Amino acid sequence: MKICDAHCHLANLAEIMPLPALLEEAAERGITHFLSSALRKSDLSYYKELTDDTQNKVLYSAGIHPFFEACDLEYADLEELCQRNLIWAIGEIGLDRGNPEYAVMEDIFVRQLDLAMDYRLPVVLHIVGYQQQAFDILRSYPIKYLIHGYAGSLQAFNTFTRLDSYFTISERILKEDKHDLLKAMLKSKRFLFESDITQYYVKEGEANPLLRVKAVLEEVAELYRIDPTALISIQAANYQALTGNAL
Numbered sequence: 530m531k532i533c534d535a536h537c538h539l540a541n542l543a544e545i546m547p548l549p550a551l552l553e554e555a556a557e558r559g560i561t562h563f564l565s566s567a568l569r570k571s572d573l574s575y576y577k578e579l580t581d582d583t584q585n586k587v588l589y590s591a592g593i594h595p596f597f598e599a600c601d602l603e604y605a606d607l608e609e610l611c612q613r614n615l616i617w618a619i620g621e622i623g624l625d626r627g628n629p630e631y632a633v634m635e636d637i638f639v640r641q642l643d644l645a646m647d648y649r650l651p652v653v654l655h656i657v658g659y660q661q662q663a664f665d666i667l668r669s670y671p672i673k674y675l676i677h678g679y680a681g682s683l684q685a686f687n688t689f690t691r692l693d694s695y696f697t698i699s700e701r702i703l704k705e706d707k708h709d710l711l712k713a714m715l716k717s718k719r720f721l722f723e724s725d726i727t728q729y730y731v732k733e734g735e736a737n738p739l740l741r742v743k744a745v746l747e748e749v750a751e752l753y754r755i756d757p758t759a760l761i762s763i764q765a766a767n768y769q770a771l772t773g774n775a776l
């Protein structure tokens with residue numbers, strides 16, 4: 530049974546932890562596939578140097594994030610990655626209410642969606658606030674979307690399901706007050722699981738944060754008395770729909 534971490538930042542984590550050993554341990558526990566995100570120029574060399582000699586399969590996306598100060602990728606970087614067929618998706622990109630310059634943020638968001646259209650790539654979305662604005666923009670593109678870490682309102686979730694969209698289940702919606710949203714995501718069958726791990730989120734004394742995605746999956750299985758293998762096979766089908774590859 531293969532598990533995928535559908536949103537993480539491996540290059541970012543690799544700056545402070547020994548990734549090859551952590552990936553090997555993750556593979557032993559069944560976590561074999563990663564959809565990782567590049568947001569800094571320095572992330573790119575990590576992914577370009579990754580070889581397939583591990584048991585892990587790491588695909589990466591790249592994008593200009595709406596609200597992450599260290600993000601220094603430029604549009605030209607993304608164009609080059611697309612031209613060289615190196616990324617599986619554009620992202621994470623989107624709208625974030627923390628960014629005070631809405632017009633600039635929307636402009637770069639739209640340019641990146643246009644780029645994804647040109648190269649027929651899926652888009653990994655980060656939407657915090659501005660849900661209606663995001664929907665109004667996204668609905669005009671026939672793109673597959675992976676809405677990562679969504680923890681907004683149930684109403685906006687229902688609106689986003691009208692797009693060709695998939696969602697990641699994160700720790701954020703395991704809390705009691707998000708159970709309606711979690712239930713709706715499970716019912717939609719359009720879910721994958723994520724850790725969103727970066728070096729900033731590693732807990733003190735945590736030996737291998739790559740194992741977290743399995744903990745999220747197991748917690749959901751326990752919470753709703755669902756057989757974990759059923760969750761894993763839905764995730765596998767969604768992984769294939771998004772990336773075109775089997776898990």
Ligand SMILES: [Zn+2]
Pocket residue numbers: 536537538566621725
């Ligand atoms: Zn992220």
